[in-house]
Amino acid sequence: MIDFTLSDHDQSILDRVRDQALIARKYARHYDENEHEFPPDELPEAKDHPSVMKDLMQRGEGDCGLATLGMLISMGETWGDYSVRIRIPKGAGLGNAALSAAGTPEQKKRWAGLTLAMAITEPGCGSDPSQVQATAVLDEATDEWVINGEKIFVTTGCRAQGVVLWATLDKSAGRAGIKSFVIEKGTPGFVVAHKEKKLGIRSDDTAAFVFTDCRVPRTNLLGGKEEIPKAGSGGFKGVMKTFNLTRPGVAAFGLGMAEAALDFTRGQLAEAGVDLGYGSGTAGQPAVVDKFHRLEGTFEAARLTILRAAWLSDHGQPNNMEASVCKAKGGSAVREITQGCIEILGPLGISREHLLEKWFRDVRITDIYEGTGEIQRMIIARTLFDYTRADLS
Amino acid sequence: MIDFTLSDHDQSILDRVRDQALIARKYARHYDENEHEFPPDELPEAKDHPSVMKDLMQRGEGDCGLATLGMLISMGETWGDYSVRIRIPKGAGLGNAALSAAGTPEQKKRWAGLTLAMAITEPGCGSDPSQVQATAVLDEATDEWVINGEKIFVTTGCRAQGVVLWATLDKSAGRAGIKSFVIEKGTPGFVVAHKEKKLGIRSDDTAAFVFTDCRVPRTNLLGGKEEIPKAGSGGFKGVMKTFNLTRPGVAAFGLGMAEAALDFTRGQLAEAGVDLGYGSGTAGQPAVVDKFHRLEGTFEAARLTILRAAWLSDHGQPNNMEASVCKAKGGSAVREITQGCIEILGPLGISREHLLEKWFRDVRITDIYEGTGEIQRMIIARTLFDYTRADLS
């Protein structure tokens, strides 16, 4: 049955997430202005606020699926701040998703508890992972992979204990030649270059990695399959599959901040005595109200596309297209919403005394990382037309 | 010196154009609802309203260039109605522009006074003229061109006395093989198939032509150059050049109707007691006023890009990019404006008791014919990037 309500159990979890988010928000400005600092693994207030993890795992009759609830929790967290958390969850890096999706049982056991970053993008290639230049060469003598290359925009790159890295075994093989490798920090030849200076999500840990003759055991190839499938036989898809939960996830990150912007704006309008009556329709409204309603509609729409994509995965249904739909929609929605809220509030909106201007900066990454809006539209169009990469790129 | 004012002489011409347009407007609905009828060559009222042609040709000190004034006149005429004129000007077909741009002196003399349509589009090719399938084969024996092919969306096709037709001498030569031919009505093998049933500009004469072994004298090849330049040597550009005045022209046609929509909406808002005060800025305004201001801004912007393109040609400066800029801008502006005016006026806007709904239909062609908005953006981008057709298509 079509339903958009939450069980009391799930609601209570989200309420607690919001409480914790409000605490994290108190530190948001500080870490925005002190880019070099990392938020602590636990804020002082953390001890009074037990993690929701345990309750999360209890899924009863009327409760949401984990993926769906996970999206709501992500929104609730970033509603407080994108990168300040009351506590940093262990093992919640993007690389961990890849590990759990593509790793062998041994590998999952071996790296359990480690926070793993995901290193894909390189200085020369952004949206086109098939352009990966990083190489992995097998040294039969020592049974080791020798990794060379450079990676940028590595999320949680500084604090992660390891990374899942994309490297090619054979450039001539194109996408098919690309494999994922797990590399732990401290491995010789693995250097964390610097933390990027960014427009937004400044306290977020975004690193650049350099690998120079970095040697890892043969068993570090994620999934263990060394052979290169014939091009187009979907070997690359295997790698790509790890995106299906992260695309809705990053869309949710962005939307949580957009919601914060809307809530702030709603409050300011209320203080200014503006009535948001929804009964009137559009013609009778003041411009700011009409504008605000449109932003709210955009927010609700984006939110629902995210829940749709997550709900499908909760039910084991393919969600590749829906994951791109919500990523594309979220990426443009958060820009429209934060830009629009500033337009509505004017001077107030651009002041660093408030967080709106920060949300405007923070959300801008949403349409860029984990596949730009253009890439998502390409994926959607290919599905619409039943096209291959060769037909449309 | 930057100037956007008009001399009294030019203003008086435009005032007379508006007077005549208002008369034409009285017949607009009739010919919209009686699609099969053609407006007469002269409306009864025509005799009381001498043509502005003569005054047009007198260009004094502070007067506009002919191309620029021509755009303003086109806007003034379609402000009354797209295809109902108080009198149909002779020799004002799109083909006449081609003739005067590319014809030999003899040819210009020979077909002077004839109204010539322009036949480019074919059922199988819209935006891509290089796909032209119509063929012209020279019969050395009789010194005649033998034309075969089909053309659609031929503006003024039914009433024109002749047509400038694009046909290829050699398909393998691609664009370079395309030449323009002048064919007079009545030539055996030249059949006017039917008048298209359209969304808008219904009283406009848009025909489909069929040519079957249609023979014309060798001297009917426009410009007279029979040899096929090597591909890419700009032979096609030669043909394309004829677009440079028509693109701003069709943009002006559309914008005249958009202006009519704005004027109608302004009047209705005034009646409803809505104040359009421009001093307040946006934040303080009712939604309909803010919306209307945005539409006005879009209108002014589109209008200025048209005048810019025409002004360049008046000064003998290349305007290929600017012609595409104003065509692209005009094509989207007229949609935004007419859609927006209906949104503002609601029930009134969709009623066939008023002309707003007709303008909404009529302007929709603007972004389609004479090169779609996509084609115009391609041309603009090529210029920006200094790209050839091979680099971007």
Added chain:
Amino acid sequence: MISFQLTEEQEVVREAMHDFAEQVVRPGARDADEESKLSEELLAQVHELGLIATQLPEALGGGGEERSPVTLAVVLEELAWGDAALATAALAPAAFAFAIADAGSEEQKRDLLPLFCGESFHAAALALVEPGPLFDPTDLSTRAEAKGDTFVISGAKSLVPLGDRASHFLVVAGSGEDRNAFVVPRDASGLTISEPEKNLGLKALPTTTLKLESVEVPAAARLGGAGGSDVQRLVNVSRVALATTMTGVSRAALDFCVPYAKDRRAFDQAIAQKQGIAFPMAEMHIETESQRWLAWKAASELERGVDCTRSAHLARAYSAEKSMWIADQGVQTLGGHGFIREHPVEMWYRNARTLSVLEGTLAL
């Protein structure tokens, strides 16, 4: 629990309605539009589906099914996918019938509901929209003054669906909290019904203007009786129905453009292979989905019986904007062929703009 799962019954209905829309409704759309004439035959066929009657009380001749706004939203999207004009014509009486079923007096139910359970289609309509710009359903110029044990109604209504044939109108009057709806029979003295209005789109849907000059109705004619009418609910219900109708129009445009773009070639490729065409079509898909989820969310709130004023407004406003954009993009995708009436896209372009200015015409 968040769920996008239609019930099995709803899946069945959706499929059946889609086949009906494809095989019966769509083929008749163009002629009806060209002739500005509702196909009585198609209307009768839709009536046989019993979309309204099955939801009315058994005792009064209905099917006695519990009404599901979500199911009706699914139905309406499919019907509108086929032809929005026929869909709105067929469901317009629901705005009247369901209002009586939900808030009418026993007497009103007994007298009026059986009309909709008969062999043939019965027309009645909600009369909400008023002429002139700046229409605001919370502040109507039509007024109803209590006079003894009657109400005297004066004002004007426009875009009243099926006004050419409706036996009764549910006329909304008043402003703010003091808004009420009154059952006004076609033959009420002081009520003048115009010739069918000529509209940009939905041309097959006959709409009329009503002039009410001191129309006197008994106090009992007021919906909700002494308690007064919940007018906002009527507005909300209609907004959700309109949102889902527009979703159907958007999907029709997208579904038509996909094969066209794959088939049509330019510059040695299918135009679908050009990002300049493909990306906007991806956007068309994104927004069609978005429209549907917003409409479903509002419909599910209706089903739960909670106030959905906000969701209903956001869904309608969102759909109004996006359907317009999608239909416009559909025309652009076809280029010249989008401008001629050989293809349905230009009709959807007119229908989208027309639907977006409607209020208070439908229900679910």
Added chain:
Amino acid sequence: MISFQLTEEQEVVREAMHDFAEQVVRPGARDADEESKLSEELLAQVHELGLIATQLPEALGGGGEERSPVTLAVVLEELAWGDAALATAALAPAAFAFAIADAGSEEQKRDLLPLFCGESFHAAALALVEPGPLFDPTDLSTRAEAKGDTFVISGAKSLVPLGDRASHFLVVAGSGEDRNAFVVPRDASGLTISEPEKNLGLKALPTTTLKLESVEVPAAARLGGAGGSDVQRLVNVSRVALATTMTGVSRAALDFCVPYAKDRRAFDQAIAQKQGIAFPMAEMHIETESQRWLAWKAASELERGVDCTRSAHLARAYSAEKSMWIADQGVQTLGGHGFIREHPVEMWYRNARTLSVLEGTLAL
């Protein structure tokens, strides 16, 4: 006669200003933004161009040139192309000086204008914007009450440029027809000037909040004297200046993206060869041009001395919307590189949004 022809002098100025913007202004922009600090050295260099002084009466130390808003629009676009923060800082005093020159009393001119004709840059500012949402320049909460032969001003102003150093403020108070501007010296009793505000963009431009608690100024301090001040003109002039400033930002983004898109490769092509990138960039060009023509039209009306309230508002509002879109698109074109501060595009993204909420800061 409609003409897009800059005078030869204007062409020369444009070229000179562009070189200056490229070689002097642009290189300093990033550091100034990172440090939220105006470069006094660059400010001095702009001052040496005499953009303000040359337009002031010779008798008072100025250049005595006849002021041309169009010329200044051309100048401002180029300066803003280099760095909008420095451009607004450099021209902010013009909003004060030109107002005095145009409408000040002989006494005001004699006392105040020489300040701007000296060796070094002199700061003064127009104080129009007020804190809080829904700012409307025709309805200010700051009030000025006549009291004997003085005016008592109370209220608050925000985003006052150069508030950290301005010797005088032209404070705007009142509503509708009863709006006036008053010259208020920095040391006026009752005037408190905040620490520099921290803003999203234009970070190098110091702006402050002014609190006015019963600030008493002589009647002679009113701009326009007994006749009262033409406040709308001050608003209009600033709107045109802001429109042309934003045009410069748009052009900066486009000019930066063109070579980047040709250089950057993906899927075996330059991204510029993808319609998905190329078409939006064509749009960036279209709208940058549109912004300029709207600004020029308004500027030419100023030059002719006709009321340009409509043109000025349309130009500013249009530029506010399009510069935001273009800067946003610029970030998108660079992808991840657009999000990091190694490239200027993210700065233009912040500047565009900031400029779009400004009013009453500049003049030409």
